[in-house]
Amino acid sequence: MPLLDARSDRALLAAFRAGERQAFDELVRRHGDRLWSVALRVLRDPDDAADVVQDALLSAYRRAAGYRGEAEVSTWLHRIVVNRCIDRIRHERARPHVTLGRRHHLLHAAGDPAERTTTRLAVVDALGHLPVEQRLAVVLVDVEGYPVAEAAAILEVPVGTVKSRCARGRIRLAALLGHLREQA
Template sequence: MPLLDARSDRQLLAAHRAGERGAFDELVRRHGDRLWSVALRVVRDPDDAADVVQEALVAAYRRASSYRGQAEVGTWLHQIVVHKCVDRIRHDRARPGLVGRRHHVLPAPDDPADRAMTRLAVVDALAELPVEQRLAVVLVDVEGYPVAEAARILEVPVGTVKSRCARGRLRLAGLLGHLREGG
């Protein structure tokens, strides 16, 4: 098999379902970084994000036969990650001893101090949003997904994503107003 597989995601998933070794690995290579990025921004802890993505990929691997082709494979994988993130957040809320245990996502070492502080403030502010708003804002504003794609990932209407983003942005503006120059 060539180093870079030219097959589409759907072809790779079909090959995986047919028993081809390595086909699912290629899907993970293509989508893993974005899946982890979404999970990290939602659950806020690198270890939890890694666990969420691993759980999601194991579920996708095992349930590949349940893929109906109504969404792109990448969207389907993101849906599974989003569901696992929500499960993790609900699980953590049910265990009060974990409150305050969350780590901040550390900035790259070459970032100036003020940018690092801004990033930490944004991470904290995102954590204050209700999970539905946080997911919409992370997918659309942080990860850059089009609203229609975010709607498919979240399995809600486009208007719902727009309203969740609008409410989330409004709340973020209030939480981050102190970052404005002169403010």
């Protein structure tokens, strides 16, 4: 098993741009799981999320020379994934279809497994009812735990926009998930 590379993300990207192909592999190891997690929560399908992340990483690999260093490398990678998610959602809206048996990979939590699964499925479904802009903001800030400023950088919008999208998304989620409070 290779040793972990202690270089910063920027140093790794610079090394990759200088011809060290393994440096990009380290960036993928560092950020791949979180990129996939964001894509999964936005798209709600593991296969779609995997496709989007693969496409985004291929794009980052090819466009690394164009990285300007204005944002952190992780923010740059997340922005590419978010853009691919938006493209996928737009494409799916343009071509409606019926899907059966979608499976969702969910986070672990304490409590009764059946109740926990029911709650998670309800939350995943409710997230799917939010407008894309609100869903992206809520997923980045509330689900993935990004600071609002970093989410704003990823989404390329002002901090206030992320805050308002989260607030509106939370209000919609509260209405959609109110039945869960009644069951508690």
